[in-house]
Amino acid sequence: GENVEQHPSTLSVQEGDSAVIKCTYSDSASNYFPWYKQELGKRPQLIIDIRSNVGEKKDQRIAVTLNKTAKHFSLHITETQPEDSAVYFCAASRTNAGKSTFGDGTTLTVKP
Amino acid sequence: GAVVSQHPSWVICKSGTSVKIECRSLDFQATTMFWYRQFPKQSLMLMATSNEGSKATYEQGVEKDKFLINHASLTLSTLTVTSAHPEDSSFYICSAYSGSTPQYNEQFFGPGTRLTVL
Numbered sequence: 001g002e003n004v005e006q007h008p009s010t011l012s013v014q015e016g017d018s019a020v021i022k023c024t025y026s027d028s029a030s031n032y033f034p035w036y037k038q039e040l041g042k043r044p045q046l047i048i049d050i051r052s053n054v055g056e057k058k059d060q061r062i063a064v065t066l067n068k069t070a071k072h073f074s075l076h077i078t079e080t081q082p083e084d085s086a087v088y089f090c091a092a093s094r095t096n097a098g099k100s101t102f103g104d105g106t107t108l109t110v111k112p
Numbered sequence: 113g114a115v116v117s118q119h120p121s122w123v124i125c126k127s128g129t130s131v132k133i134e135c136r137s138l139d140f141q142a143t144t145m146f147w148y149r150q151f152p153k154q155s156l157m158l159m160a161t162s163n164e165g166s167k168a169t170y171e172q173g174v175e176k177d178k179f180l181i182n183h184a185s186l187t188l189s190t191l192t193v194t195s196a197h198p199e200d201s202s203f204y205i206c207s208a209y210s211g212s213t214p215q216y217n218e219q220f221f222g223p224g225t226r227l228t229v230l
Contacts, residue, residue: 043205043221098144098209104155
């Protein structure tokens with residue numbers, strides 16, 4: 001089955017700095033890679049996703065890059081703000097399968 | 113985006129009792145729903161895939177007789193934790209996807225149910 005590894009497990013940055021979280025996956029058939037933000041006690045919220053036919057996607061301060069050959073994808077957050085503090089999960093799944101495998105999560109702390 | 117609700121949001125029960133958790137898609141039909149379990153400061157662990165009109169598919173290591181799943185309609189799936197024990201205490205989250213492109217892979221998560229077994 002699919003195995004997703006996520007690094008780092010914790011990340012602390014100063015407000016205004018950039019944050020990068022990296023994930024690797026094992027199943028070459030995976031072709032959908034979402035990123036979720038989860039605040040304490042709440043549901044995961046999709047913040048950005050990328051499909052395997054795209055190498056990069058950007059939405060304001062958030063971007064995701066995908067390297068299919070190396071089987072890794074990364075989340076980039078620029079100009080971080082305290083409200084970006086949360087746990088971030090990456091995931092991987094195959095089209096039409098729906099089932100996602102999640103990384104272990106990264107706790108991001110943005111210090112004011 | 114689509115809305116998924118869960119009920120109850122939290123429940124406390126005595127050891128040995130059964131607890132039913134409902135997951136509803138409010139504004140779309142969900143052919144497939146997923147049930148996850150999340151321990152504090154840990155990732156989401158997929159327990160089972162619930163398919164409308166057929167038996168659920170359980171992940172390895174998940175006891176199907178312990179965690180009963182019923183997907184009776186295109187908008188409702190239920191998870192029943194039978195004979196609950198303290199080790200079943202956890203945060204249970206459901207998700208759903210409608211199967212329609214281009215959102216085919218996007219999962220919409222419920223708010224979660226905090227189960228505490230005394």
